[in-house]
Amino acid sequence: MRFKIQACLVQVVVSGLFLWQRPAATQQIKPYRVLLVISNQWKDPASFLVSGGGEFQTLVTLFKSWGVPFDILRLDQVILDPGQFADFQGRARYGAIVWDADAETTLSPDDDLLLREAVEKLRISLIALGDRIQQPEIQRLLGLRYRSEHMHSSHALVAGDSFVLRGLGPDLHQQGPPTIAKQRVQAEAVGASVLATAGGLPQITERDLGNGTRAIWIGGDIDQLLLYQPMRTALRRSIVEAIGYALIKTWTNNVVLTMDDMGNAQNAWLEHWHYPALTEGQIRQFMIEPLKAHHAILSLNIVPGFVDDAARRIVPTWKQQFTDQFGTKQDYVSTKKGLDEGIAEGVLEIESHGWTHMQPDLTSPPGPWWGAPIEDERAEVGWYREFYDVRRNREIPAAEQKFHMQQSRDWIKAEFGTEPLEFSTGGNGVSRSWANNTWRIAAEVGYGYYGGYLGKDLAVEGRADSTADFGGTDDVPLLLPALPDGHDRGIAHDPEGFAKVFDLHPHCDFIGLDEYIGYQHATLMTSAGASERLKMTVEYDPHYCRALRAKGSTWNFEVSDWLRSELRSQQLWVDGKSSGAVDQETKMVTLAPGLAPHVIELR
Numbered sequence: 081m082r083f084k085i086q087a088c089l090v091q092v093v094v095s096g097l098f099l100w101q102r103p104a105a106t107q108q109i110k111p112y113r114v115l116l117v118i119s120n121q122w123k124d125p126a127s128f129l130v131s132g133g134g135e136f137q138t139l140v141t142l143f144k145s146w147g148v149p150f151d152i153l154r155l156d157q158v159i160l161d162p163g164q165f166a167d168f169q170g171r172a173r174y175g176a177i178v179w180d181a182d183a184e185t186t187l188s189p190d191d192d193l194l195l196r197e198a199v200e201k202l203r204i205s206l207i208a209l210g211d212r213i214q215q216p217e218i219q220r221l222l223g224l225r226y227r228s229e230h231m232h233s234s235h236a237l238v239a240g241d242s243f244v245l246r247g248l249g250p251d252l253h254q255q256g257p258p259t260i261a262k263q264r265v266q267a268e269a270v271g272a273s274v275l276a277t278a279g280g281l282p283q284i285t286e287r288d289l290g291n292g293t294r295a296i297w298i299g300g301d302i303d304q305l306l307l308y309q310p311m312r313t314a315l316r317r318s319i320v321e322a323i324g325y326a327l328i329k330t331w332t333n334n335v336v337l338t339m340d341d342m343g344n345a346q347n348a349w350l351e352h353w354h355y356p357a358l359t360e361g362q363i364r365q366f367m368i369e370p371l372k373a374h375h376a377i378l379s380l381n382i383v384p385g386f387v388d389d390a391a392r393r394i395v396p397t398w399k400q401q402f403t404d405q406f407g408t409k410q411d412y413v414s415t416k417k418g419l420d421e422g423i424a425e426g427v428l429e430i431e432s433h434g435w436t437h438m439q440p441d442l443t444s445p446p447g448p449w450w451g452a453p454i455e456d457e458r459a460e461v462g463w464y465r466e467f468y469d470v471r472r473n474r475e476i477p478a479a480e481q482k483f484h485m486q487q488s489r490d491w492i493k494a495e496f497g498t499e500p501l502e503f504s505t506g507g508n509g510v511s512r513s514w515a516n517n518t519w520r521i522a523a524e525v526g527y528g529y530y531g532g533y534l535g536k537d538l539a540v541e542g543r544a545d546s547t548a549d550f551g552g553t554d555d556v557p558l559l560l561p562a563l564p565d566g567h568d569r570g571i572a573h574d575p576e577g578f579a580k581v582f583d584l585h586p587h588c589d590f591i592g593l594d595e596y597i598g599y600q601h602a603t604l605m606t607s608a609g610a611s612e613r614l615k616m617t618v619e620y621d622p623h624y625c626r627a628l629r630a631k632g633s634t635w636n637f638e639v640s641d642w643l644r645s646e647l648r649s650q651q652l653w654v655d656g657k658s659s660g661a662v663d664q665e666t667k668m669v670t671l672a673p674g675l676a677p678h679v680i681e682l683r
C-alpha cells in the first residue's frame with residue numbers, strides 16, 4: 081500500500097517535470113489574464129471589500145474599467161505555491177504578473193525559485209510598480225539594481241521610441257495633480273532597456289527575456305504615479321506589451337449623466353428641500369426632448385417607497401397624489417408617466433436611490449418623525465438619510481440596510497419591469513464598518529455599481545458623491561450629476577437648466593450607467609493555459625450586462641509590436657467573420673447584441 085502511493089507520487093512528479101520542461105513553440109500565445117500580487121494592502125481580511133484608497137484600489141478600479149481579467153494574490157495570507165502560476169496541466173495560468181508587494185515582503189529561496197520559473201519557464205511576463213522592486217529576485221528578473229528612494233522634483237521623461245510609451249510624453253507627469261516633489265526610486269539598469277528617466281535616472285524600463293516574455297518596471301512614487309494619465313496609459317500599454325495583446329475598453333469622451341431623488345419624500349416634508357415633484361409635461365419637455373436630440377441617456381436614481389404619515393408605513397411612491405402641508409400639490413402619478421415615457425424612448429434608465437430616502441427607525445427618540453410638526457423634527461435633514469443614521473449619528477445595521485436595498489430593487493422591478501443595477505444612498509449617508517459596509521451589502525444584494533465596482537467577486541468602495549475616481553479620463557467615464565444641481569429639485573426651479581450640459585460637453589457620448597456596468601462585468605477569457613493560437617471569448621453576464629446584451633459592445637484589440645511581427649500571416653476573426661490582417665496596434669472589435677458568447681481569434 082505504502083509502496084503504491086509512493087509510485088503514484090513519483091509518476092506525478094515525473095509528468096510534472098515533463099510539462100515544466102516542454103520545448104518552447106515560437107508563437108506561444110499567453111493567456112489573457114493578469115495576477116496582481118500584493119502584500120498587505122487589502123484591508124478586508126475576508127478578501128471582498130476593496131477600500132481605503134492607495135494604488136491597490138486604483139489598480140482594481142482600472143482593471144475592472146478596462147475589462148482586464150485578473151486575480152489577486154495577497155502575500156499577507158497566502159503562501160507562494162506553484163499552483164498559483166501553473167494550471168492542472170502545468171501550463172501558465174497568466175499572461176503577466178503585476179508585482180505590487182512592498183519592501184516588507186521577503187522571499188525565501190523557494191519563493192525566488194518559484195517566481196523565476198514562473199517568468200523564465202512558464203513565460204509569464206512581469207510588471208513591477210513604483211518601489212515594489214525591493215526583492216532581489218524581482219530586481220534580477222527586471223534587470224535592475226535598487227538603491228534607494230528619495231524626494232525629487234524631476235518628472236519622468238520619455239527616452240526614445242518604445243511600444244509602452246508610444247504616443248505619450250515627453251513629460252509623463254501630466255494630467256494629474258501638480259506637485260513640487262515626489263518620491264523618486266533610484267535604481268540602476270543592469271540588463272534592462274531604459275524607456276523613461278527622471279532626473280537622469282531610469283524610471284521606466286523593459287527587459288526582453290526572449291520567447292515573448294517581458295519584465296517591465298514602471299517607477300515613480302507609488303502613492304502618486306497612477307494619478308497621472310500618461311502613467312496609467314503606460315501601465316495599460318505595459319499589459320499589452322507583456323502579454324502581447326489585450327482586449328481593452330477605454331472611456332475617452334464618455335459621460336454618464338446621473339440625477340437623484342425622483343420619488344423622495346424630502347420635497348414634500350423637509351422645509352429647506354421643498355418643491356413640487358416633476359410632472360409628466362416637465363419631464364417630456366425639459367428632459368426627454370433634449371436627451372433625444374443629443375442621443376443621450378440619463379440614469380435616474382429613484383425612490384420607490386414613500387412615507388404615508390397617516391398609515392405610518394411605507395407605500396408605493398408612484399401612486400401618491402396629495403397637497404402637502406406647505407400647500408404644494410404633489411403628483412407622483414404624473415411623474416411616473418413621464419418616467420415611463422422616457423424609458424420607452426430609450427433616454428431614461430432607472431437605478432436605485434434606496435427604498436425610502438428615510439431613516440428606517442422613524443419612531444424612537446429624538447423622534448418620532450411620524451406626526452411631528454412640520455417645523456419641528458421634520459425639519460431635521462438627518463431623518464431623510466437611509467443608510468447611515470445621521471439623526472442619531474450611528475450606523476444602520478447590516479440586515480436593515482439589506483432589507484431596504486432589496487425592497488428598493490423589488491419595488492422598482494414591480495413598477496418598471498427591470499431591476500436597478502446601480503445603487504446610491506440618499507445624501508451620501510453610508511455605513512463604513514466592515515459588518516455594516518454599505519458597498520459590501522449592496523454587492524451582496526446584486527447591485528453592480530456604487531461609485532467603484534460591485535460584483536459577486538469583490539466590491540470596490542467608490543465615491544458616494546455621484547462622481548467616480550478617474551472619471552472623465554481615458555480610464556473611467558465622467559460621472560456627471562445632471563444640471564442644474566444633480567437632483568430633480570434643480571429642474572423644478574430651473575427647467576431650462578438641464579439641457580445646458582450638452583453645450584458644456586459638445587463632443588461627448590452620453591452613455592448610461594448600465595453600459596459602464598455591463599463592460600465592468602463582461603467576462604473575457606482565453607482557454608486555460610498558453611496555446612499556439614490566439615482565441616478568446618467574451619461573455620455578457622445575463623444580470624449585470626443587460627446593456628451590452630441589448631446594444632452589443634465595442635473594444636480595442638491591441639497587439640504589441642513583437643507579437644504583431646510574428647502574426648503577420650494571420651487574420652483577426654470575430655464570431656466567424658474576418659476583420660482583416662493584424663497590421664495596426666489597435667483594431668476596433670464590435671460584438672453583436674444577444675447573450676451568445678463571442679469568439680475573437682487569429683488564424
Ligand SMILES: [Zn+2]
Pocket residue numbers: 340341344433437505506507
Ligand atoms: Zn437623494
